[in-house]
Amino acid sequence: xxxxxxxxxxxxxxxxxxxxxxxxxxxxxxxxxxxxxxxxxxxxxxxxxxxxxxxxxxxxxxxxxxxxxxxxxxxxxxxxxxxxxxxxxxxxxxxxxxxxxxxxxxxxxxxxxxxxxxxxxxxxx
Amino acid sequence: xxxxxxxxxxxxxxxxxxxxxxxxxxxxxxxxxxxxxxxxxxxxxxxxxxxxxxxxxxxxxxxxxxxxxxxxxxxxxxxxxxxxxxxxxxxxxxxxxxxxxxxxxxxxxxxxxxxxxxxxxxxxx
Numbered sequence: 001x002x003x004x005x006x007x008x009x010x011x012x013x014x015x016x017x018x019x020x021x022x023x024x025x026x027x028x029x030x031x032x033x034x035x036x037x038x039x040x041x042x043x044x045x046x047x048x049x050x051x052x053x054x055x056x057x058x059x060x061x062x063x064x065x066x067x068x069x070x071x072x073x074x075x076x077x078x079x080x081x082x083x084x085x086x087x088x089x090x091x092x093x094x095x096x097x098x099x100x101x102x103x104x105x106x107x108x109x110x111x112x113x114x115x116x117x118x119x120x121x122x123x124x125x
Numbered sequence: 126x127x128x129x130x131x132x133x134x135x136x137x138x139x140x141x142x143x144x145x146x147x148x149x150x151x152x153x154x155x156x157x158x159x160x161x162x163x164x165x166x167x168x169x170x171x172x173x174x175x176x177x178x179x180x181x182x183x184x185x186x187x188x189x190x191x192x193x194x195x196x197x198x199x200x201x202x203x204x205x206x207x208x209x210x211x212x213x214x215x216x217x218x219x220x221x222x223x224x225x226x227x228x229x230x231x232x233x234x235x236x237x238x239x240x241x242x243x244x245x246x247x248x249x250x
Contacts, residue, residue, distance in 0.1 A: 002234035023148035072225035100197035109127035
């Protein structure tokens with residue numbers, strides 16, 4: 001039995017989401033024990049929202065679910081890496097494929113990713 | 126000027142390290158303001174060790190430095206993604222290429238990565 005260390009992060013574990021086909025890193029979220037169990041059960045990535053303080057199924061509003069293909073645990077047992085099939089092709093709430101769409105160069109941010117959808121149309125705001 | 130949010134994580138920001146050529150996710154570390162500045166200055170990944178409570182230049186003992194090629198900031202400004210050239214080919218202190226070398230399957234961990242070096246030879250322990 002493999003053990004996940006939720007204690008180090010006060011009940012939360014950081015989870016890296018990587019596109020299983022393109023290998024692009026899409027986002028980083030946090031899971032508590034409950035969202036981890038839910039992810040295993042449903043095979044859809046589910047997180048703990050630190051700002052809203054509640055469980056959050058990625059894609060519940062947008063329909064852009066993340067189908068979990070493979071799960072990896074790091075050497076310390078305190079970080080997860082999930083390889084997913086990103087439904088709709090975009091993980092970021094801003095409409096970009098990846099949340100990491102700002103490249104940092106000499107103190108400035110340069111948009112470098114691909115915009116897949118218009119957030120106004122998807123979230124109505 | 127782009128702003129990094131160190132406040133949300135009590136002065137620390139999670140940093141995903143990805144191999145710039147293979148796109149493999151190698152590890153996740155944490156930076157505080159000082160290790161971030163040091164990383165920018167030296168172009169070598171430098172972290173804050175939560176267990177040892179000190180700045181830690183990745184590779185200072187093993188020689189397996191991480192040369193920073195590209196830096197990305199996520200949409201919330203609270204997570205970094207660094208694409209690196211991994212000197213020596215391995216990021217994990219256990220000798221594996223990636224820290225994420227345990228695949229999680231039905232509660233069990235299955236070794237799935239490639240072992241590049243013998244930690245006893247590199248760290249002498």
